[in-house]
Amino acid sequence: MKSNSLTKDFLLLLAGFTGMIGFGLNWHMAIAAWLTPLFLLAFIRSTKVWGFLLFFLSSVVAGSISRTCFVMNGMLSEHIANGLFFGVGYTVPYLIDRLLYRKQRGFYTTLIFPAAFVAIEYLVALILGTWGSVAHTQYNLLPFMQIISVTGLFGLTFLVSWFGAVINWVFENREHQVVIRRGMWIYAIVFLLVFLFGDIRLSFFSPQAETVKVAAITGDTDIQKVMKDESETFQQYKKQGNFDIPDRIFSNNQHIENMLDRTRQATNAGAKIIAWNEISLILNRHQVESLLSQVKSIALARKVYILTAFLEQSSPSSAKPFNNKSVLIQPDGQVGWEYLKSALHPTAEAPIINPGNFRIPTVITQYGRLGNVICYDMEFPRFIRQAGKQNVDIMLVPSFDWPGITPLHAEMASFEAIQNGFSLLRPNGQGLSAAFDYQGRVLAQMNTLTTDSKIMYADLPIKSATTISPVVGDLLVFLSVLYLFFILGTTVSKRRKKTKI
CATH class of the missing domain: 3.60.110.10 (Carbon-nitrogen hydrolase)
Incomplete structure (x- = not known):
């Protein structure tokens, strides 16, 4: 059993490692950005400390490989710096999810990972700009891109990273069919509304001016x-x-x-x-x-x-x-x-x-x-x-x-x-x-x-065109951070109650 578990963990990490390379700056594969969190969340939620350290190392290596385009002078130090920066930035949302997420809880817990991802991307953008944003991997998918006229860039990041969290939640609650169907419908409706909004905007509100x-x-x-x-x-x-x-x-x-x-x-x-x-x-x-x-x-x-x-x-x-x-x-x-x-x-x-x-x-x-x-x-x-x-x-x-x-x-x-x-x-x-x-x-x-x-x-x-994004500003980021603090508060509160009992 232990051997099978290690094999499963290795395959999950390998798939995630491949995905991290696939949606890096060099290749920018849209599908890799959707699927990578699916594998890595499954790995992180079941692994011990050693597994998390291995994940961080994998992120550093993947960052070095997938960001060679960002190296201007070809120096080894630049490759290492790129890898370390990507490793730290990409690992933190998974760490937050590992600390706050609990299995067999409501569908609302699927929001932990995308909220953490949005928060970290925002912090990185304040310092070094939006280089490496998950949203950019969706270039050419114009219907999905239109949502950023409402939510800003991080709205698309949220939608993409949410997918892996939802699929993992469905798998973890597979014995509760009624519950998971409700959760799947929620994500499917949001996904469809985003697509329809983009399609309608492109079809009926395209530039008409001279x-x-x-x-x-x-x-x-x-x-x-x-x-x-x-x-x-x-x-x-x-x-x-x-x-x-x-x-x-x-x-x-x-x-x-x-x-x-x-x-x-x-x-x-x-x-x-x-x-x-x-x-x-x-x-x-x-x-x-x-x-x-x-x-x-x-x-x-x-x-x-x-x-x-x-x-x-x-x-x-x-x-x-x-x-x-x-x-x-x-x-x-x-x-x-x-x-x-x-x-x-x-x-x-x-x-x-x-x-x-x-x-x-x-x-x-x-x-x-x-x-x-x-x-x-x-x-x-x-x-x-x-x-x-x-x-x-x-x-x-x-x-x-x-x-x-x-x-x-x-x-x-x-x-x-x-x-x-x-x-x-x-x-x-x-x-x-x-x-x-x-x-x-x-x-x-x-x-x-x-x-x-x-x-x-x-x-x-x-x-x-008049867009909502400049008006609402960083509202999605604010709500994401607020939500993470809410989950942190409820988690700490429940642990204290268990300790008293």
Whole structure:
């Protein structure tokens, strides 16, 4: 019997381990996200301390294997850090479930695991963004994705993780047919309502407003190559802060002229809103002044909106040598906004780039209200929620990825479009440039890694959709945490009563 039990536990852990790899950042299999908790909950609820330690080790290894795409420099320490972070983050919800869940209790106990999962994902998102969210595995399942317009991203995480908890509860209570049928019907009805809501929203509330032609322009600057070639210089910046930048780091005249020529080409093709990719150029202070003067001339002559994006040399009084910046030039030749990237990569950007103020700039135009953030900013739902509250119609998101996170990173951005009701233009310096409507449909895409083309065109709706998510904010997270404390309180209370008896 003991041998059979160990075999069963081993198979459950093996299936869960395979699943953890399957829905990691490298492969992102939707079905794996649904099935993995089914196996791991069965394992965790029946194992001892040694089993939990083995589960944690498996999570670390799975995290290392499934997140190699997130490693920028190929260092062993990065692989280990990825594995440890995933191992800790993914293990905690199972630990909470193991401590609070009791068999042969009501259907309401199936909510423990998804509530814990939502709480942990939320905490991770506050620190490092939504990278690795279970919800992102459901990309392309548009009917299910629509629920996040109501609940936010974590609503989809809740639904997916709830499935494994329900199936385990059904198996544990299989002798009580009437009870389990009631529980199965509850989950089935919720599942069906989510699907129907999404299907109805897609079918009857799709974008009907007129559109505007937009263009995403890709530059010639490869910031990752620059940082690699100038690794010693950038290491000095990290240690010493702001000091003189050698001229060889700045973009040459040909790269600048190429961006201007592509901008003119886009205007000739009829684009009314043009956005450059993140760090399309690296500029000193004099180059910035000269570039913006030329862009203003193009915008004024062609009556278009141009969002430039570049890495600029900061002022001598700044703490760090660079600003990751975007500047909107309006059809009258005036500056609509200047924006600094707010969410900086903790190791690659934060040591050398001055952060922004986490305020989304907007401007009202004849093509709706435009807004702007840069790349990694989009991984912070509480920040991007500003766009939903301000009724931004079109969000411009200059970005720069790398092969390992292509097309994943662009796909992740579409979830924020659905949550907040805006259409999205995401020009990419190295990866997938894409345009999405506010329901997550791909309107255009261009992989800059596999094509020589430098301009992507799309027609974006100029009217946003009103969504509930920006209004209710973190309500689901709050309710999840409140529920966990309620279960903790009832569990402690019952144990005290048993102790007294």
